[in-house]
Amino acid sequence: MxxxxxxxxxxxxxxxxxxxxxxxxxxxxxxxxxxxxxxxxxTTNETSFFRDTTQIDCFRHVILPQVMKDREATRKIRIWSAGCSSGEEPFTLAIVVVEEFPALATWDVQILATDLSEQALENGRRGVYGPYALRHVPPAYLKKYFTGSDGQYTIGPMLRKMVKFSPLNLVDSVRMRAIRDMDVVFCRNVLIYFDQETRKKIITHFYDALRDQGMFVIGFSESLNGINRLFRPAPWNKTIFYYKVGNSVAARSVPSVMRGLRGMDGQPIDQAAPNSGRLQSFTSSVASHVGPVGESVLSGRSWESRGES
Ligand SMILES: C[S@@+](CC[C@H](N)C(=O)[O-])C[C@H]1O[C@@H](n2cnc3c(N)ncnc32)[C@H](O)[C@@H]1O
Structure with missing residues (x-):
C-alpha cells in the first residue's frame, strides 16, 4: 500500500x-x-459520523455528565479529537453536546480537532458530507444540524462554531506539549499507525495534556497494553475508556463517574481506593489493557493561546 x-x-x-x-x-x-x-x-482517513456508537454513547451517558459536574465552577469544557480526519468525529461529539445537554449552550465548550493531513482538515473546515459519512446519523439529527439534501449535506453554523481545526503531527513533541488542561481526549484508530515506542511517547503527551481525572478514549479495538499504567481503565457497556490518575490525593480518588460501574469480574469498583486490592483486581482483570509505566511532567502554552483557526 x-x-x-x-x-x-x-x-x-x-x-x-x-x-x-x-x-x-x-x-x-x-x-x-x-x-x-x-x-x-x-494517511488513511477512514471515518464516519457516530463511528463505533457504543463509544459515542459512553461519551453521552458517562463521560460528558462527569465533565459537566467537574467543570460546574468554570463552565468551560475542552475536548480534543486527535487524528480527527475530515471532522466527522469532532462534529459527532459536538452534536451529542448540543443534543443531550442544552444547558451547555451557556457554557464555553470547545472541541479541538487536529490531524496530520491538511487535506483532511480542509475537508473538515468545508464541512460538506456525503451519504457514506452520514450513514449512521439519525434522520432527525440530519434535519436539525445540516443543510442540503440527498447527495451532499453541509454542517450547520452552531456545530461549526464549537469545532476548531488545526494541523498537528502527534509525533511533534514541542507542539504536543503546548496542549494542556483538556477534559476529554478522543484518539481513535490513529495509534495503530505507530510502533510501540512512538505510541508510548504520544500517550505520555496525552496524559500531560489532560487535567487530573480527564478522560481518554482510544479506538474500539485498541488498547494501552504495555504503554501506560497511569491511566485507569473504566469499563462501560462492552467498551473501555480511561481516566487520568494525577499526583494529588484528590486526583487519585475514583471519579463519581465510576460509581455503579463494574469491573470485568462483575464487582463494583466505585468505593475502592486507587491502590486497594479491589481496584487492583479490577485493573488486573483488564490487564490486557494496561501495561508498564510511561510518565512525565511537562509544561507549555495552552492550544487556545496559539490562535489556531
Ligand atoms: C483512520 S483515521 C481515524 C479518524 C477518526 N479518529 C475516527 O476514528 O473515525 C486516522 C487519522 O489519523 C491521522 N494521522 C495519522 N498519522 C498522524 C500523525 N502522525 N499525527 C496526526 N494525525 C495522524 C490520519 O491523517 C487520519 O486522518
Whole structure:
C-alpha cells in the first residue's frame, strides 16, 4: 500500500527511484510543500459520523455528565479529537453536546480537532458530507444540524462554531506539549499507525495534556497494553475508556463517574481506593489493557493561546 501510494508522489515530482524521492524530500527547496502532499497521500482517513456508537454513547451517558459536574465552577469544557480526519468525529461529539445537554449552550465548550493531513482538515473546515459519512446519523439529527439534501449535506453554523481545526503531527513533541488542561481526549484508530515506542511517547503527551481525572478514549479495538499504567481503565457497556490518575490525593480518588460501574469480574469498583486490592483486581482483570509505566511532567502554552483557526 505504501509503495503504491508513494509511487504517485514519485510520478508527481518526476523522481525515478525512491532514493531520488528521498533526496528530494531532504534537500529540495520545495520539500515543505511536498511533505504536506506526502502526508495527504499516505494517511488513511477512514471515518464516519457516530463511528463505533457504543463509544459515542459512553461519551453521552458517562463521560460528558462527569465533565459537566467537574467543570460546574468554570463552565468551560475542552475536548480534543486527535487524528480527527475530515471532522466527522469532532462534529459527532459536538452534536451529542448540543443534543443531550442544552444547558451547555451557556457554557464555553470547545472541541479541538487536529490531524496530520491538511487535506483532511480542509475537508473538515468545508464541512460538506456525503451519504457514506452520514450513514449512521439519525434522520432527525440530519434535519436539525445540516443543510442540503440527498447527495451532499453541509454542517450547520452552531456545530461549526464549537469545532476548531488545526494541523498537528502527534509525533511533534514541542507542539504536543503546548496542549494542556483538556477534559476529554478522543484518539481513535490513529495509534495503530505507530510502533510501540512512538505510541508510548504520544500517550505520555496525552496524559500531560489532560487535567487530573480527564478522560481518554482510544479506538474500539485498541488498547494501552504495555504503554501506560497511569491511566485507569473504566469499563462501560462492552467498551473501555480511561481516566487520568494525577499526583494529588484528590486526583487519585475514583471519579463519581465510576460509581455503579463494574469491573470485568462483575464487582463494583466505585468505593475502592486507587491502590486497594479491589481496584487492583479490577485493573488486573483488564490487564490486557494496561501495561508498564510511561510518565512525565511537562509544561507549555495552552492550544487556545496559539490562535489556531
Ligand atoms: C483512520 S483515521 C481515524 C479518524 C477518526 N479518529 C475516527 O476514528 O473515525 C486516522 C487519522 O489519523 C491521522 N494521522 C495519522 N498519522 C498522524 C500523525 N502522525 N499525527 C496526526 N494525525 C495522524 C490520519 O491523517 C487520519 O486522518
Amino acid at each position: 505504501l509503495e503504491s501510494r508513494l509511487s504517485l508522489r514519485l510520478t508527481a515530482t518526476h523522481c525515478r527511484t525512491f532514493e531520488d524521492y528521498y533526496n528530494f524530500l531532504r534537500f529540495d527547496p520545495g520539500r515543505e510543500s511536498e511533505l504536506r502532499e506526502l502526508f495527504n497521500c499516505v
